[in-house]
Structure formats: structure tokens, C-alpha cells
Amino acid sequence: MAPLIFLLTITLLTTPAISSVGSFVYGGCSQIKYTPGCPYESNVNSLLTSLVNSATLTVYNNFTIKSPTSQDTLYGLFQCQGDLSNVDCASCVARAVSQLGTLCPDSSGGALQLDGCFVKYDNTTFLGVEDKTEVLKKCGPLIAYDSDGLNRRDGVLDYLGTSDGSYKPFRVGGSGDVSAVAQCVQDLSASECQDCLSEVVGRLKTYCGAAASGDLYLAKCYVRFSKAGAHSYGGNDLKVKTQKGESHNPAVDDDDDDDDDEEEKTLAILVGLIAAVALLIVFLTFLKKRLWKR
Template sequence: MSRILTITTLISLLTITVLTTPATSSTDSFVFGGCSQLKYTPGSPYESNVNLLLTSLVSSAAFTTYNNFTIKSPTPQDTLYGLFQCRGDLSNGDCASCVARAVSQLGTLCPDSSGGALQLEGCFVKYDNTTFLGVEDKTEVLHKCGPLIGFDSDELNRRDVVLGYLGTSDGSYKPFRVGGSGDVSSVAQCVQDLSASECQDCLSEAIGRLKTVCGPAVWGDLYLAKCYVRFSKAGAPSNGGNGNDNNGNDEVEKTLAILIGLIAAVALLVVFLSFLRKVCERERGCK
């Protein structure tokens, strides 16, 4: 009976935890993610390396907004590379919170995968057993565009001025950049394992593609593998999948419904087992 009481207590605690979990903040909103098709064997040295790497990323995020790690192994294929980067305007506390959530989501998104990457609104996390650190990569991962504003030359000029500012280098290394002109604002960032010239090259490529794919839109986001560029007009509709709180809340509500259903099922099972135990004791046929 004490075991049954323990299970019931755990169910109660789980219910409280689930119902009091706050909704996902915009910093933690999902942008994109992907996983390696290769899988590792649970309990293998590679799994230990993955756990060590992800733990290191979360711990390091409390002190800096970017870091990379290499977990070496006697077996080359078990050597692991990883990094995290937070948006340049985040505090250490917000960065640590974002990276912890990203790592948690990676575990759900990419179970037993030898590599994975996840971009949230405020941070980016990636790991793989093939080195990507310091490697320039201008592969397009995602682009999204808002409603068209027509061919308003003033709006387009302001957008081009803002994006041109982001793409201009003054010779210093600035992986995180923000700009604005009138009611148009923008932000851009490179992953900091790139050199200054590689960062500049990546941003120039992203800006050119963004202007092409989004045209005269009120907002636009374009993510390459190692950098991104975003712009928006004040008062424009929210950037679709890059911070849609309604979608986030819907997902939370769905998750709560599933968990509450599971809790109810477990509770019924506990009641049934308790009843069965009592019947067995009366019949003196069960130990």
C-alpha cells in the first residue's frame, strides 16, 4: 500500500508541475530544427559524449553568449563537436535559459541522433560528429516573408538602407548587428566560429537573398546555416513561425491535454491495482 501512496503522491506533484508551467516566452519560440539520419546506440560511449557536450553547453551559457566544445574520443567517429550562440542582446540569464530549453527540445526532437541543430528565437544549438566549427556554410535553412506592402518606394528605400547598413563592414568584427531607419528595423547575426571576413560574406549573401525572396514585404527573415538577417516595419503583423505566441500556447495546451489524460489513466490504474490487492488479501491467495 505504501508503494501505491508513493505513486499517488508523484501523480499529484506531476499534476501541479504541469499546471503551473508558464507558457513559452518569445525568446524560446521555435524557429527551425533538424537531426542527423545517423543514430547512435543507447548506452554507448557516443551517448556519454553527447550528454557531456550538451551539459557543457548549458553550463557555459550562464557566463557567455557563445562557446564551442570538442569532446575527444579514442575512436574518431565518437569525437563530438558542438556550439551554442545566443542573440547578441540577451543577458547571461536569458541566454542560459534559452540554451537549456533548446537542449531539452533537442532531446525530444532528435532522440539518439548522432547530430542535431535547433534555432530558437533567442539562441542556436548544434552538435555533430563531423566537424563544422570554423567552416563557412551559406546553405539556406529557412526564409519567411510577411504580407506585401506594394511598390512604395519610400518603404523599399528605408528597407534597403537598413539592410545595407547591416551588410557594411567597418573593419571590426561585429557578429551581431542591429539597424533602423524610420519605421523599419533590422537585426543580423553570424555564428561566431566564423572569421570576420567569413561573417561579412555570409551576411552579404543572406541580405541579397532576403531582398530577392521577400521583395516588398512588411517583414522578412532569412536563415543560412551560419548567419541570419531579419527586417520588419513597425506595426506589421507578427513574424509567422518566429515568435507566434498563439501557436506556442496552442502547443502548450495540447501537451497539457495529453499529459492530463495520461495522469488520469495512471490514476485509474492505481485505483484498480489497489482494489485488486484488497481482493487478494481477503481471499488470502496473493502475497
């Protein structure tokens, strides 16, 4: 299987609805194409629909679509940032699946990272496989940190890259005007996740030095940090909050949860709508290919 070719691009979308979670970060497609109408295409459509449907219930899941021939067996997963609501997670994954269809038409494998979620599929298994391939590095402008400010920034990053003995694939940290977020894909074991995040933190401090902000994505984990006002992710300053009941750095100010109840009320309606939209996208893509062949 040829490696995915990544498009290392950052765009800041200004659509108010989900601009902070739906902004394009990077994408990649396999060089190998499948023939439209073949069994593999049906497997891809089935897998992507399953990812969208599952995202209404959880922030992570993986699927394997088995076939009589090994080359038609398909593996896939999605993961949302750990503090997203079910509504935002489902919306993000639905958008990612839609963009994958445009970015990687007829590709046997593809991966897409939006600001709030990650989707990947391939016919070579990657589930549970640690991968430290660097796919995106971005540093903000250099600024004049005082010694205390730089120590706070490094302290936040070190906190994210240090294990407390529990499995925490999603982590947040902050001190003063510096905030940061880290996450590894949950198909990794606790030790693999820790190894990946420690690697990112070390590289990020080396790459970005005294930068006001920095993003570093490896294939299976990422770390982002930002000094207040330095830059925005998807139109909003980097904001992080912990999941309910999760221990965290006390220097971090959790976002208010006042909107949670209202989001849950709309979830039941959006679940059906998102699933219907995903199925419609798959059907229209299939129909368009058939019309082009004529």
C-alpha cells in the same frame, strides 16, 4: 556523415516568461543513429550539459569532446542573440537542449534554432567552416511601400550587410518604422562572417521584395527585418538593442536597460537552477531509455 534533415517550421509560443526568445524557428537531425548506452551517448550528454552551463556566462561558446575513435569525437556550440542577458541566454539554451533531446533522440547530430539562441552538435567537425546552406526562408505579406519607405528598408538591410572594418557578428539597424537584426555564428572569421551576411541580405531583398517582413537563415548566419506592426517574433514585435559600448546605426532606438540590474541580481540563483535542470533532463532521458529496454 549524412546531412541534417531540417524541419522548416515557425511557431509562435505564448508562454509569457521567455516567449520572445524561446520560440521554435527550425530544427534538424542527423539520419545516423547511435546505440543507446554506447560511449557516444555519454559524450552527447556531457557536451549538452557543458553548453547549458557555459551559457550562464557568455552568449557564445564551442566544445570538442575527444574520444579514442574519431567517430565518437563530438563537436558542439551554442550562440545567443547578441543583446540577450546572461539570464535569458541560459534559459534559451537550456530550453533548446531539452527540445533537442525530444526532436533528435539517439541522433549522432542535431541543430536547433530558437528565436533567441542556436545549438548544434555533430561528430563531423563544422567549427570554423563557412556554410551558406539555406535552412529557412519566410516573407511576410506584400505591402504598398512608397519609394522612400522601400529605400529605407533597403538601406537598413544594406547597413547590416556592409562591413565597417571591425568584427561585428551581431548587428542591428533601423530607420523610421523599419527595424532589423543580423547575426553570424562566431566560429566564423571576420571575413567569413561578412561574406555570409552580405549573401543573406542580397537573397533576402530578392526573395521578399516589397514584403512587410522577412527572415532568412543560412546555416551560419541570418537576417530578419520587420516594418512596425507587420508581424511578431514570439509574441512581440521585433525589438533590437545594441550591446553596451557597441557602435551602431544612430537611427536605431536602443531598448531601456533599466531591468539589467535586477536581472543580474537573479542570475546567481538561476545559474545553479539551470545547471541542475540540465543535468536532471540528461539523467531522466538516460533512465527512460533504460526502462524502455526492459
